[in-house]
Amino acid sequence: MKSKFLLDPDVIFLNHGSFGATPRPVFDVYLDWQRKLEKQPVLFLGRELQGYLEQARISLGHYLNTNPNNLVYIPNATFGINIIARSLDLGQGDEILITNHEYGACQRVWRFICKKTGASLIKQAISLPVKDDDDIVDQLWRGVSQRTKLIFVSHISSPTALAFPIEEICARARQNDIPIMIDGAHAPGQTKVDLQAIGADYYTGNCHKWMMAPKGSAFLYVRPERQLSIEPLIVSWGWEPEPNISTGSQFLDYLQTWGTRDHSACLSVPAAIQFQIDYKWEEVRAGCHNLLKYVVHKMTEITGLNDIYSGSEGFFHQMAALPLPEDVDTLHLKDFLYETARIEIPCYQWEGHPYIRISVQGYNSAEEIEQFLLALKFYISHERRGTG
Ligand SMILES: Cc1ncc(COP(=O)(O)O)c(C=O)c1O
Known part of the structure; x- marks a missing residue:
């Protein structure tokens, strides 16, 4: 599925939430509209x-x-x-x-x-x-x-x-x-x-x-x-x-x-x-949600912290925010994930507490998710730099 998108194949893109990503066939239609406009602007x-x-x-x-x-x-x-x-x-x-x-x-x-x-x-x-x-x-x-x-x-x-x-x-x-x-x-x-x-x-x-x-x-x-x-x-x-x-x-x-x-x-x-419709997106969404449930569970094991949804999967769909240990420097973690593993994912403070938000979209594979979990686990146990 990733080849259907214009995303950099070398980046594990776990931040669909911020700005989305457009599949090639849709982007082609977008360019066609622009060409149509430029061909006869007054008519258009x-x-x-x-x-x-x-x-x-x-x-x-x-x-x-x-x-x-x-x-x-x-x-x-x-x-x-x-x-x-x-x-x-x-x-x-x-x-x-x-x-x-x-x-x-x-x-x-x-x-x-x-x-x-x-x-x-x-x-x-x-x-x-x-x-x-x-x-x-x-x-x-x-x-x-x-x-x-x-x-x-x-x-x-x-x-x-x-x-x-x-x-x-x-x-x-x-x-x-x-x-x-x-x-x-x-x-x-x-x-x-x-x-x-x-x-x-x-x-x-x-x-x-x-x-x-x-x-x-x-x-x-x-x-x-x-x-x-x-x-x-x-x-x-x-x-x-x-x-x-x-x-x-x-x-x-x-x-x-x-x-x-x-x-x-x-x-x-x-x-x-x-x-x-063409790619049966309801099924793709359901697959992403199942993958996300797995990630949420694994992340709570890695951080040792409960999720914010009380384990109820109805409170999230294809995106979930997980609390991080209080002493995690979120900017450092974000940079670490991008610089060492090319993982694009938002890490930030909300209401004075550190969080990481993961989006799972149709172009994300189970392998990418495993690489992310590995990188996060490594960071939490070896690389963690406290804010204090
Ligand atoms: C909940 C929420 N509302 C509004 C916006 C604003 O969206 P936009 O920048 O497309 O106007 C965002 C952007 O991420 C958002 O997350």
């Missing part, structure tokens, strides 16, 4: 683009089980979060509730918007190891108050690779009439995302991570009842659109147009979906 951007984008939204809508008109293509999940943050009507006394597992860039969006509007950011800790879904929802709800204007939670978190019980969280938010946004940067492609079943008000997801589309492809979903409250992040031709360029949806008009740009990455999303 001026007359054909809306139709191409619509086809790409239909394909994604089918994949995510929602009406394609509830989806708009954007370059990345950060962009989607900024759109929602800028569209909320926030003021002094209002509260945005997030967890302590959220991605750093997203936390910055919420801190920025709170500073600007006078709202408060409430960061609710979800303790580890996790117990069960109900316990996670109950812990999150300790941060809810009468002033909560939005709950923001990852579908699969970045630092802890934790699969949050988002259907339960969205159901409880709806019962309490609190808008909720899900950060699905890591979810589509890693697990089944059914937007209808999830029931979020806002959901943003990356196509360039686990769906394996080219970089710069992502989407924002907004529930129909909330679409009229969405503002364009970049004001362009879609604001007060000429009748001949309007899609008939304010949501799409406001967000789809923001000046001249290359849409090729988003237009290649149907090819990424087709790649998953």
Whole structure:
């Protein structure tokens, strides 16, 4: 499978999570779109683009089980979060509730918007190891108050690779009439995302991570009842659109147009979906998950530390974060793994504790995993350099 990707064959790539990786056939489609654009830019951007984008939204809508008109293509999940943050009507006394597992860039969006509007950011800790879904929802709800204007939670978190019980969280938010946004940067492609079943008000997801589309492809979903409250992040031709360029949806008009740009990455999303169908990706995913279960078990043996998922495999999919002994210098370990064994894997501090996060994707072999385990074991027993 690795030969189907453009990845360096000499690197053991265990960090699909950060930026994804695109298979050759999908990348070829991406280049074809760019060539098509360059062949006749006016025809492409001026007359054909809306139709191409619509086809790409239909394909994604089918994949995510929602009406394609509830989806708009954007370059990345950060962009989607900024759109929602800028569209909320926030003021002094209002509260945005997030967890302590959220991605750093997203936390910055919420801190920025709170500073600007006078709202408060409430960061609710979800303790580890996790117990069960109900316990996670109950812990999150300790941060809810009468002033909560939005709950923001990852579908699969970045630092802890934790699969949050988002259907339960969205159901409880709806019962309490609190808008909720899900950060699905890591979810589509890693697990089944059914937007209808999830029931979020806002959901943003990356196509360039686990769906394996080219970089710069992502989407924002907004529930129909909330679409009229969405503002364009970049004001362009879609604001007060000429009748001949309007899609008939304010949501799409406001967000789809923001000046001249290359849409090729988003237009290649149907090819990424087709790649998953052609290579029976549900089976590949299941194989990766089984390999990951094995790695998680082995890593706990090597480190002597329990996993953060309480041994429950439902809390992770193709990515898992494992705690490291407290005295491990994570930068030193990361460099050691890359310099001595060409293993690309993130090692970092989260909430003051050292972690390593492993991604298992279809291109990773059992041999690569064994090499990684060997290198980690060697490091922990011989090379470890303490932070103190
Ligand atoms: C949970 C989470 N949210 C959002 C993002 C941002 O994704 P992007 O950089 O594509 O906007 C990431 C990136 O890794 C992430 O892990």
